[in-house]
Amino acid sequence: MRNTELAEIRDLPLFRTMDEDNFLSLTQAAYDQTFPAQVQLIEEGGTADFLHVVMEGSVELFATWQGHETTMAVVNPISTFILAACIQDAPYLMSARTLGRTRVVMVPSVDLRTIFLNDPNFALATITELAACYRSVVRHTKNLKLRTARERLAAYILRQVRSRGNGAGFTLPVEKRLLASYLGVTPESLSRLMKSLQDCGVHIEGQRITLTDPALLAEVAKPDALLDGPDPAGPSIGLGLPDCDLGTAQPDARRAVRETP
Amino acid sequence: MRNTELAEIRDLPLFRTMDEDNFLSLTQAAYDQTFPAQVQLIEEGGTADFLHVVMEGSVELFATWQGHETTMAVVNPISTFILAACIQDAPYLMSARTLGRTRVVMVPSVDLRTIFLNDPNFALATITELAACYRSVVRHTKNLKLRTARERLAAYILRQVRSRGNGAGFTLPVEKRLLASYLGVTPESLSRLMKSLQDCGVHIEGQRITLTDPALLAEVAKPDALLDGPDPAGPSIGLGLPDCDLGTAQPDARRAVRETP
DNA sequence: GATCCGATTTGACGCAGATCAAGCCACGGG
DNA sequence: CCCGTGGCTTGATCTGCGTCAAATCGGATC
DSSP states (O other): OOHHHHHHHHTSHHHHTSOHHHHHHHHHTOEEEEEOTTOEEEOTTSBOOEEEEEEESOEEEEEEETTEEEEEEEEOSSEEEOHHHHHHTOBOSSEEEESSSEEEEEEEHHHHHHHHHHOHHHHHHHHHHHHHHHHHHHHHHHHHHHSOHHHHHHHHHHHHHHHTTSOSEEEOSSOHHHHHHHHTSOHHHHHHHHHHGGGGTEEEETTEEEESOHHHHHHHHOOOHHHHOOOSSSSSOSOSSOSSOOSSSOGGGSSOOOOOO | OOHHHHHHHHTSHHHHTSOHHHHHHHHHTOEEEEEOTTOEEEOTTSBOOEEEEEEESOEEEEEEETTEEEEEEEEOSSEEEOHHHHHHTOBOSSEEEESSSEEEEEEEHHHHHHHHHHOHHHHHHHHHHHHHHHHHHHHHHHHHHHSOHHHHHHHHHHHHHHHTTSOSEEEOSSOHHHHHHHHTSOHHHHHHHHHHGGGGTEEEETTEEEESOHHHHHHHHOOOHHHHOOOSSSSSOSOSSOSSOOSTTOGGGSSOOOOOO
16 A cells, blocks of 8 residues: 555544554555445455445445345445454344445454554544444434424435535435435435425435425424534544435446446 | 452453553442342433443433434443443443342542553553444444335344354343343334244244245345454453343343332 | 233224335436 | 436325224222
């Protein structure tokens, strides 16, 4: 890996505080790879040989069972994913695929576990990262169990708007089908729900969403710090759908050739 | 705290490997308390001042929003809960209440964070525990999003039976209303679902459930290691409904007097 | 044993959201 | 410019599960 790449990783919360020697030994066996869209990086059930770090692009985490598939989260630069599986040396619970053209750094996970014991700062950073991931999934689960689909969508839209400084609107960072799956509904339902939110001051024009009356939407979503975050502590470490635009910035994302490995 | 109690805690995966001095300084400010049933130990949104350890009895973790409530997990002896909030020093995402008469050890969480840096073994143990919790919630979420209510119930029953050595049956470790909430359905629906599973060799008699044909039930549940566990790694560290009988062993659980603090 | 109280069950009904099946639209390639 | 390929929308219909209300059960108290 080049030095510029190393510097980027070094700056992640997970690696920022760790000892230089440990960082070097950890990353010496790491490698950097760029994938086109729709490449499956990880298959659930596989063994966690590498900790993955998304450097550019974005990665969808999804789970399957009996032919059904659901997206669990989208990982944006710069952050790690499937940390927990690496730590436990246990099978992945989720699969991962690239959404657009995506650059990923892969760090051998055997090295991780040996370094925890030598590097207290790294251990602490890992603990913090894991705790953030945990809380992120708990939030997602609470959303699924406590809110209706309509409320989840409303809350999602509000979160997006707020995370971009309360502008009047934003363009969806992911395809609607993916958003639907993340919210736990079918694309058809999402489409209808979007329309039903027009009464609450939501205007939809393709990927572009504009709010005329955020307060009205808030009456539907009933936003709540414990469901929608953010944690007072730090910025977005955890999982979830992207906070910033992606995919739209990578026009080559769609219609990718299928890989034959 | 008495020495016998200390010894019990000391034996937890989380504390087993840690340095003796650190263990003592951590637990010196800890205290041990026994509560009757239905006492709320934690209110979501509160600050995480104490790491809780369930010594006897059991604790329900639940979340609320807009008057709705849903149970997220049940914690059994001997394990910890709300570790993530303590680490992040962030507001609790879940509330907690005792189910039966329950003994809980509370460890001040300020001490936790200082010790991570001094005690690599403790840090590693924390990492492992958190990773297990994370995977546990991910499983729960996958269940909610991929299976129907009927399939979730079938899978739950199978998990229970298997975790007790594949006997012919078992008695529900929690009230049905709680199980319903955990599975994400109303008590009425659970009741109907139970009845509908009678066609699959499930006999229900009060709290007692007996299987005549586990294979038939497995056709409904389609059990899967990635959804139902267990992790090959270790035993039940994470969250979920109890693996062993409780509540039935504490007949004083119900009809508790409300506490007036 | 009579009574009370909450948990559970049962029934009737309604609704949110899934499913199935077209249609629409945008884009890229021939 | 026409056509094919997805993604998205729309409509019709179905159904799993929720809601509301009432009955039943079972343990606990007196």
